[in-house]
Amino acid sequence: MTVREAADLLLKARKVVVFTGAGVSAESGIPTFRDALTGLWARFDAQALATPEAFAADPALVYGWYEWRRTIVGRARPNAGHTAIAKIEAAIPGTVVVTQNVDALHEQAGSVSPIHLHGSLYAPRCSSCAKPATPPEGPGDEPADGRRLTPPACEHCGAPVRPGVVWFGEALPVDALEAAVAAAADCDLLITVGTSGVVYPAAEIPQVAARFGAPVIQVNPMPTPLDDICTVNLRGPAAEVLPELVL
Ligand SMILES: CC(C)NC(=O)[C@H](Cc1c[nH]c2ccccc12)NC(=O)[C@H](CCCC/N=C(/NCCC(=O)O)S[C@H]1O[C@H](COP(=O)(O)OP(=O)(O)OC[C@H]2O[C@@H](n3cnc4c(N)ncnc43)[C@H](O)[C@@H]2O)[C@@H](O)[C@H]1O)NC(=O)OCc1ccccc1
Ligand SMILES: [Zn+2]
Numbered sequence: 001m002t003v004r005e006a007a008d009l010l011l012k013a014r015k016v017v018v019f020t021g022a023g024v025s026a027e028s029g030i031p032t033f034r035d036a037l038t039g040l041w042a043r044f045d046a047q048a049l050a051t052p053e054a055f056a057a058d059p060a061l062v063y064g065w066y067e068w069r070r071t072i073v074g075r076a077r078p079n080a081g082h083t084a085i086a087k088i089e090a091a092i093p094g095t096v097v098v099t100q101n102v103d104a105l106h107e108q109a110g111s112v113s114p115i116h117l118h119g120s121l122y123a124p125r126c127s128s129c130a131k132p133a134t135p136p137e138g139p140g141d142e143p144a145d146g147r148r149l150t151p152p153a154c155e156h157c158g159a160p161v162r163p164g165v166v167w168f169g170e171a172l173p174v175d176a177l178e179a180a181v182a183a184a185a186d187c188d189l190l191i192t193v194g195t196s197g198v199v200y201p202a203a204e205i206p207q208v209a210a211r212f213g214a215p216v217i218q219v220n221p222m223p224t225p226l227d228d229i230c231t232v233n234l235r236g237p238a239a240e241v242l243p244e245l246v247l
Pocket of ligand 1: 020026165167193199202221237
């Protein structure tokens with residue numbers, strides 16, 4: 001199946017889910033999850049760093065990693081992939097964007113209210129009383145290779161502030177997960193973009209859509225475990241392939 005056939009599927013669709021991962025932000029200069037390990041963190045495993053245990057053991061190491069990522073994300077701009085997704089949303093009112101990404105590039109590209117399954121870099125909260133913390137000023141000015149950074153203290157209880165992301169072993173926000181599953185079960189087309197499809201329960205979303213009979217289009221330069229449930233596998237970078245779908 002070609003881009004043309006995929007575009008025809010999109011033309012006919014009325015209730016679309018666009019499901020994204022780190023790959024959609026790669027062409028904006030944001031390293032994908034498994035590539036976000038350079039400098040101070042090069043010797044760590046992302047999955048090990050993104051855990052409550054790692055934060056408890058060494059809050060400055062983990063907080064530094066997120067401030068470094070927030071700096072990179074703060075300097076990034078949406079790419080043609082994010083823009084094409086916002087165009088789909090504008091053209092097909094029944095479109096729901098579901099992302100695993102903790103950046104805000106979908107919003108910056110014009111997407112109305114993407115569902116963030118794994119939280120955001122812009123919603124710090126207290127690691128104890130969970131009260132929202134004041135986000136640090138500006139995009140962050142962490143050095144290129146990053147550094148340890150003592151997290152600020154919560155204004156309410158003095159405990160360390162943590163990034164507002166979902167760590168491994170932590171539950172996803174119930175309302176976000178329920179809304180994503182409901183949209184996938186109800187959609188007449190799902191487009192999965194730039195995800196390796198290995199992190200659960202997020203990776204269930206494209207499978208729910210397929211199980212309820214919706215065609216699934218995958219945009220990814222590489223094969224993934226989702227290939228088999230996809231009606232169309234478009235092997236290419238998001239910022240090149242997605243604009244062709246919305247011509
Ligand atoms: C790794 C996996 C084996 N482990 C899990 O899934 C675990 C455990 C687990 C649960 N259920 C299971 C079932 C089976 C096996 C394991 C599990 N899941 C959890 O721990 C979840 C929480 C998981 C969420 C973790 N947080 C993230 N992110 C936020 C933080 C942060 O960002 O720091 S996950 C993080 O990694 C994932 C990375 O995946 P991708 O986005 O796909 O990125 P990746 O780098 O892997 O791949 C990039 C892809 O893009 C492609 N690409 C590259 N360039 C481009 C390009 N230019 N264009 C297009 N595509 C491109 C590449 O080819 C590639 O395919 C994303 O989800 C991202 O958000 N929580 C939980 O289960 O809690 C329980 C519970 C329940 C109730 C009560 C208490 C507890
Ligand atoms: Zn607190």
